[in-house]
Amino acid sequence: xxxxxxxxxxxxxxxxxxxxxxxxxxxxxxxxxxxxxxxxxxxxxxxxxxxxxxxxxxxxxxxxxxxxxxxxxxxxxxxxxxxxxxxxxxxxxxxxxxxxxxxxxxxxxxxxxxxxxxxxxxxxxxxxxxxxxxxxxxxxxxxxxxxxxxxxxxxxxxxxxxxxxxxxxxxxxxxxxxxxxxxxxxxxxxxxxxxxxxxxxxxxxxxxxxxxxxxxxxxxxxxxxxxxxxxxxxxxxxxxxxxxxxxxxxxxxxxxxxxxxxxxxxxxxxxxxxxxxxxxxxxxxxxxxxxxxxxxxxxxxxxxxxxxxxxxxxxxxxxxxxxxxxxxxxxxxxxxxxxxxxxxxxxx
Amino acid sequence: xxxxxxxxxxxxxxxxxxxxxxxxxxxxxxxxxxxxxxxxxxxxxxxxxxxxxxxxxxxxxxxxxxxxxxxxxxxxxxxxxxxxxxxxxxxxxxxxxxxxxxxx
Numbered sequence: 304x305x306x307x308x309x310x311x312x313x314x315x316x317x318x319x320x321x322x323x324x325x326x327x328x329x330x331x332x333x334x335x336x337x338x339x340x341x342x343x344x345x346x347x348x349x350x351x352x353x354x355x356x357x358x359x360x361x362x363x364x365x366x367x368x369x370x371x372x373x374x375x376x377x378x379x380x381x382x383x384x385x386x387x388x389x390x391x392x393x394x395x396x397x398x399x400x401x402x403x404x405x406x407x408x409x410x411x412x413x414x415x416x417x418x419x420x421x422x423x424x425x426x427x428x429x430x431x432x433x434x435x436x437x438x439x440x441x442x443x444x445x446x447x448x449x450x451x452x453x454x455x456x457x458x459x460x461x462x463x464x465x466x467x468x469x470x471x472x473x474x475x476x477x478x479x480x481x482x483x484x485x486x487x488x489x490x491x492x493x494x495x496x497x498x499x500x501x502x503x504x505x506x507x508x509x510x511x512x513x514x515x516x517x518x519x520x521x522x523x524x525x526x527x528x529x530x531x532x533x534x535x536x537x538x539x540x541x542x543x544x545x546x547x548x549x550x551x552x553x554x555x556x557x558x559x560x561x562x563x564x565x566x567x568x569x570x571x572x573x574x575x576x577x578x579x580x581x582x583x584x585x586x587x588x589x590x591x592x593x594x595x596x597x598x599x600x601x602x603x604x605x606x607x608x609x610x611x612x613x614x615x616x617x618x619x620x621x622x623x624x625x626x627x628x629x630x631x632x633x634x635x636x637x638x639x640x641x642x643x644x645x646x647x648x649x650x651x
Numbered sequence: 652x653x654x655x656x657x658x659x660x661x662x663x664x665x666x667x668x669x670x671x672x673x674x675x676x677x678x679x680x681x682x683x684x685x686x687x688x689x690x691x692x693x694x695x696x697x698x699x700x701x702x703x704x705x706x707x708x709x710x711x712x713x714x715x716x717x718x719x720x721x722x723x724x725x726x727x728x729x730x731x732x733x734x735x736x737x738x739x740x741x742x743x744x745x746x747x748x749x750x751x752x753x754x755x
Contacts, residue, residue, distance in 0.1 A: 319714070323717040326661045326662065327692060491665060557665075559664060561666055561738070
């Protein structure tokens with residue numbers, strides 16, 4: 304492949320590279336958030352025992368940023384780019400451009416590492432060039448980051464940070480509504496992933512409300528659609544009812560949005576309208592009461608890390624019931640031919 | 652017919668699992684053999700053996716992130732898709748993978 308074509312491929316797959324970074328970053332947030340939340344119990348104590356929890360919490364919540372940069376770079380240029388990405392990520396933090404600096408720095412240093420390995424070198428020197436090359440890519444991107452793209456990104460991070468911190472009840476509620484609309488619209492597709500990535504990225508700014516909002520509505524689509532089949536069984540096919548009965552416990556335990564897909568897929572428009580509504584309701588309630596979550600976990604572990612568990616259960620129920628009523632209302636206006644669908648299902 | 656499937660998603664909790672189940676059902680309904688490897692952030696990957704990969708007719712890669720261990724199937728016929736597409740349309744995914752086998 305030519306250099307131009309390979310470069311084009313790299314930039315075309317930017318979403319994949321970004322998500323790879325996020326994928327490797329999540330466990331840090333989880334370990335850090337988990338230990339940090341436990342440390343709250345020992346707040347008053349000064350003993351070494353509780354200090355261990357506290358320090359692990361701080362490490363996880365600080366170093367998820369460079370790990371993300373490292374694995375964005377890894378996704379672009381494979382193993383040689385991990386170390387440059389890690390260094391650039393820490394540099395971004397120390398020069399205040401934080402998450403955004405690390406993201407763009409990681410992309411740049413990944414691409415730069417890819418480029419320096421493309422330089423034609425005499426056969427004899429190739430193995431030593433392999434060791435030296437990442438030094439140059441790291442240096443080049445470090446200068447770009449510090450003198451060129453760093454300062455505007457630092458300003459942007461600061462602005463977003465102080466904006467998120469200054470949001471009052473109604474501000475948080477509208478943020479929750481927007482996030483809910485994104486989260487309920489495509490059942491774990493690009494929109495909801497964008498929204499949940501924003502929620503985890505906001506942890507770099509020491510704001511935990513976005514994560515709390517996300518966690519509150521993540522199970523609204525599956526639970527809402529499941530509840531709807533219990534309210535009005537006659538609107539659903541046998542297969543759908545069976546799936547609903549077998550999956551509601553699993554939804555509570557595992558707690559992710561994608562469980563809704565089999566229920567939504569056969570009637571995507573009406574289901575999506577209902578789940579968006581439900582998620583908006585849950586999101587705005589959770590935002591209004593500043594629901595916070597300190598670690599990005601799903602399912603049962605979530606229940607123990609909310610700052611206001613009552614708000615969680617309240618907003619969740621409101622959203623689930625809204626979704627169930629809305630989808631059944633929509634189905635009652637324009638009915639599907641259940642018998643026909645059931646016959647088709649039998650034939651398959 | 653032997654098919655190898657690699658699924659990979661952000662956390663390795665939801666989509667990779669569900670896509671694997673959907674494709675497995677579709678492939679087995681057609682009477683083919685399938686071996687599956689799931690990857691993701693919160694998951695210990697159970698690696699496919701090199702033998703499983705070598706004897707497969709086609710490798711399906713359904714991913715949202717860069718998969719690890721790509722060099723294991725350097726000489727294989729590979730059909731790449733997004734994990735979301737595989738999850739929503741297992742039939743089309745398998746159809747397209749079979750087309751890849753017939754391409755020279």
